[in-house]
Amino acid sequence: MKTVSEIRQSFLEFFQSKGHTIVESSSLVPENDPTLLFTNAGMNQFKDVFLGQDKRAYTRATTSQRCVRAGGKHNDLENVGYTARHHTFFEMLGNFSFGDYFKQDAIHFAWEFLTSPQWLSLPKERLWVTVYETDDEAYDIWHNEVGVPAERIIRIGDNKNAPYASDNFWQMGDTGPCGPCTEIFYDHGDHIWGGPPGSAEEDGDRYIEIWNVVFMQFNRQADGTMEKLPKPSVDTGMGLERISAVLQHVNSNYEIDIFQTLIKETATILGVSDLDNKSLRVIADHIRSCAYLIADGVVPSNEGRGYVLRRIIRRAVRHGNILGAKAAFFYQLVPTLAKAMGHAGEILTAKQAFIQKTLKAEEDQFARTLERGLALLEDALTKVDNKQLSGEVAFKLYDTYGFPLDLTADVCRERDITIDEAGFEREMTAQRERAKASSNFGTDYNNVIKVDGVTEFKGYEHTETDATVVGLFSNGKAVERIQSGESAVVILDKTAFYGESGGQVGDTGVICAELAQFAVQDTQKYGQVFGHIGQLTSGTLSVGDKVFAQIDAERRHAITLNHSATHLLHAALREVLGDHVAQKGSLVSENVLRFDFSQPEAIAKSDLEEIERIINCKIRENAQVATEIMDLDAAKAKGAMALFGEKYGDRVRVVGMTKFSIELCGGTHVKQTGEIGLFKFISEGAVAAGVRRVEAVTGENAIALLHQQQQVLQQSAELLKTDSASLVEKIQQLQDKSKKVEKELQQLKEKLAAQAGGELAKNAKQINGVNVVVEALENVEAKNLKAMVDDLKNQLGSAIIVFASTADNKVNLIVGVTSDLTNKIKAGELVNLLAQEVGGKGGGRPDMAMAGGSQPENVEKALSAGLAWLKANL
Ligand code: SER
Numbered sequence: 001m002k003t004v005s006e007i008r009q010s011f012l013e014f015f016q017s018k019g020h021t022i023v024e025s026s027s028l029v030p031e032n033d034p035t036l037l038f039t040n041a042g043m044n045q046f047k048d049v050f051l052g053q054d055k056r057a058y059t060r061a062t063t064s065q066r067c068v069r070a071g072g073k074h075n076d077l078e079n080v081g082y083t084a085r086h087h088t089f090f091e092m093l094g095n096f097s098f099g100d101y102f103k104q105d106a107i108h109f110a111w112e113f114l115t116s117p118q119w120l121s122l123p124k125e126r127l128w129v130t131v132y133e134t135d136d137e138a139y140d141i142w143h144n145e146v147g148v149p150a151e152r153i154i155r156i157g158d159n160k161n162a163p164y165a166s167d168n169f170w171q172m173g174d175t176g177p178c179g180p181c182t183e184i185f186y187d188h189g190d191h192i193w194g195g196p197p198g199s200a201e202e203d204g205d206r207y208i209e210i211w212n213v214v215f216m217q218f219n220r221q222a223d224g225t226m227e228k229l230p231k232p233s234v235d236t237g238m239g240l241e242r243i244s245a246v247l248q249h250v251n252s253n254y255e256i257d258i259f260q261t262l263i264k265e266t267a268t269i270l271g272v273s274d275l276d277n278k279s280l281r282v283i284a285d286h287i288r289s290c291a292y293l294i295a296d297g298v299v300p301s302n303e304g305r306g307y308v309l310r311r312i313i314r315r316a317v318r319h320g321n322i323l324g325a326k327a328a329f330f331y332q333l334v335p336t337l338a339k340a341m342g343h344a345g346e347i348l349t350a351k352q353a354f355i356q357k358t359l360k361a362e363e364d365q366f367a368r369t370l371e372r373g374l375a376l377l378e379d380a381l382t383k384v385d386n387k388q389l390s391g392e393v394a395f396k397l398y399d400t401y402g403f404p405l406d407l408t409a410d411v412c413r414e415r416d417i418t419i420d421e422a423g424f425e426r427e428m429t430a431q432r433e434r435a436k437a438s439s440n441f442g443t444d445y446n447n448v449i450k451v452d453g454v455t456e457f458k459g460y461e462h463t464e465t466d467a468t469v470v471g472l473f474s475n476g477k478a479v480e481r482i483q484s485g486e487s488a489v490v491i492l493d494k495t496a497f498y499g500e501s502g503g504q505v506g507d508t509g510v511i512c513a514e515l516a517q518f519a520v521q522d523t524q525k526y527g528q529v530f531g532h533i534g535q536l537t538s539g540t541l542s543v544g545d546k547v548f549a550q551i552d553a554e555r556r557h558a559i560t561l562n563h564s565a566t567h568l569l570h571a572a573l574r575e576v577l578g579d580h581v582a583q584k585g586s587l588v589s590e591n592v593l594r595f596d597f598s599q600p601e602a603i604a605k606s607d608l609e610e611i612e613r614i615i616n617c618k619i620r621e622n623a624q625v626a627t628e629i630m631d632l633d634a635a636k637a638k639g640a641m642a643l644f645g646e647k648y649g650d651r652v653r654v655v656g657m658t659k660f661s662i663e664l665c666g667g668t669h670v671k672q673t674g675e676i677g678l679f680k681f682i683s684e685g686a687v688a689a690g691v692r693r694v695e696a697v698t699g700e701n702a703i704a705l706l707h708q709q710q711q712v713l714q715q716s717a718e719l720l721k722t723d724s725a726s727l728v729e730k731i732q733q734l735q736d737k738s739k740k741v742e743k744e745l746q747q748l749k750e751k752l753a754a755q756a757g758g759e760l761a762k763n764a765k766q767i768n769g770v771n772v773v774v775e776a777l778e779n780v781e782a783k784n785l786k787a788m789v790d791d792l793k794n795q796l797g798s799a800i801i802v803f804a805s806t807a808d809n810k811v812n813l814i815v816g817v818t819s820d821l822t823n824k825i826k827a828g829e830l831v832n833l834l835a836q837e838v839g840g841k842g843g844g845r846p847d848m849a850m851a852g853g854s855q856p857e858n859v860e861k862a863l864s865a866g867l868a869w870l871k872a873n874l
Helices: 004-017 042-050 103-115 136-146 240-247 257-270 278-295 304-322 330-340 342-350 352-382 391-401 405-414 421-438 553-577 605-621 632-637 699-719 724-763 782-796 827-837 856-873
Strands: 060-068 089-097 127-132 153-156 169-171 176-187 207-220 226-239 464-474 477-479 487-492 509-513 516-526 529-538 546-551 583-588 593-598 625-631 651-657 661-664 679-688 691-698 765-767 770-778 799-807 810-817 841-844 848-853
Touching (some): 004 240, 004 342, 042 060, 042 176, 060 278, 089 103, 089 278, 103 136, 103 176, 127 136, 136 153, 136 176, 207 240, 226 240, 257 278, 257 330, 278 304, 304 330, 304 405, 330 342, 342 352, 352 405, 391 405, 391 421, 546 553, 553 593, 553 605, 553 661, 625 632, 679 699, 724 770, 765 856, 770 856, 782 810, 810 856, 827 841, 827 856, 848 856
Antiparallel strands (some): 089 226, 464 487, 487 529, 509 516, 509 546, 593 691, 651 661, 679 691, 841 848
16 A cells, blocks of 8 residues: 555656656745735646746646645635545645646546556546536547546536636636636545535535646636736646545545554544544644644744644644643654655654744643633533624633634534624724724825835935925825925935835935925835925925935934844844744834844843854954845845745845845945944843844944943942942842841741730630630731731630731731630631621631731721620630
């Protein structure tokens, strides 16, 4: 029996023998394609080749592509665990023709691979095919050339309520390459329920689609129109897991070797014996998507790709909880997975430590709220009306306990309960509104400013320019003229002002006209134009005016130092911590640089020192900083670091500081690294699970920081009458001394309290022959109260003692009962009774109990109630 890894290999070899180039799987994070959340089909990495915008050295390719279908257009997350063949992660085997062969070869190749005794040798009579309703050409090839009988060829039309919306018309997303397809189905046999495609029973598990052969012909536009592709092409996709199930003679994908290995490993880790348990299948599925997503640079977070990853991990952790997991378990599956995946697992082995750390951190974090959230949910589920959980509860679980909505839905689905999703959305919107109301956003000009043309940016070489006003915006709309005192956005035809981007803040400065001055407080980009945001401080300014615009050069210089230092920082972080460091966010301002990056744990102090040391070395090397405009491909070949998910044009700007740091960047930079002067970290911390933030200062700011720190040291040393070298020792001595003094003071207080307690013995009353001391005291601490009670017990031999001490609007209550009396009076019972009177509660042993309360004004009442109770019970 062929293993999954062997089947993958056979496929690639077959197509290699037919002149195809074997291409490696691309990342799950699609490069340069913001329309796509995750890679969800083999053709994604060839999208631009189909569209004629990119060329490769080959016209035939074959791949085994890792895919994730969760969270995006093709979303299978919620079905995992409920069906035999839905997965969040799967591998798609594919062969591609870029304007090379078309329908005929594509169909013959597929048939040969599936049925030839040399390859998969599947029985022909078990194979059925579908074609797009009007695709006579494909029908004829199947029927006349391949010899598939007419009763096993089914035409499928637009069965999804729109033109081209059909099971036999494949499209990547709302836009992009698409075309009619022909699909091949395998009949698993009449012992399984289900009917052929197009029949009423098609959803059963008997006839399973194994291969989709798409004849790529169109580029779908956002408005729905179909533009013809330059050359008809082919894109095929066969689910590796499905074809493996066929070849391994099992109906469910979860029975193929890879899943069985993962299921057994999970069962061993969790001590589960029932290998058919649904939760084991969910976990076995989820570890694949999670491990590969992390390997491809995604880390759990609260938005975008990171949130989908978080949702999948948390769902897996919840299923572990069902199976009785007591501690983090999910991350332990990574080595087994990496091994089971064969060649495709090599990337996991290479990044194993990072993947495991990231998973474990997320598991540990969620474990803290999971139990409490589940308890709340269980309680709510017992009270649901109409089999629907309220949106408020679902939102509370989301907001307070970190339960993604689909996790809550998963729990509900097991009880046949749905969620009021509209209610959930209402709560979510209300929360967003609250957040918006509390933040002080100004007018959002993004949808208002639409100026034809481009602002030419002169700011790499210049700090000032002559320019013409080409647009003015005030109070959220375009205007012809602004008056003194008015706030506005000024658009110029050219500018030296840098518009905020790539983390670098916008420039400030001044725009002068003959009779007017405009103070620029910020600069932003609106499409192709730069908006200078600020206030007209004198005169009037009109569209068409000639102006002279000048940035605050000193501020820009400080920003520039920070930007160049950020590049050195990025490179040094990777050198010291590893290649997993990827930029997640950055802020470059005149005062500070801030850098967020993927990193599962806090950075050790020694590593921070090393990073700082390397950066300062690079600064002292005073290397030349080279900026070059080149093709994206050339930049990549040079090893330039690009950001995940960022869209770059064909021509990019590359900033290099020797070989140490090469990045794609549009920001402003120093000419020589020596200008940065000095780099000092000021903080290191977490921003989200798996993401750390460092902040640092450079140049003048770094020097100022050192001065400030030195001053603190000097002042402290003076105060302590020593020098800065002996400061630590001196502080240590003082701390020891202060601890000693505190201890002595406490002993004294106890002694005094005991003495005071001794005096109180005189006040003892007799109730039915028993000594009773009931006193209201002031400012006696709890532990001293205890000492007083013990002392009184000793003095009186047999007694009941009740104290209420008030301090800072609080009441401390204590009741002591000597052991000969505890059969009649329980201290815990009495103290509770008193506590209720002063708005508190408490308890303790029968011979000694304490309580606290918040209503000192009721102390007298409480003590009288206590006395009355004693009289009644003694
Ligand atoms: N792109 C098609 C699919 O995903 C065939 O590869 O089904």
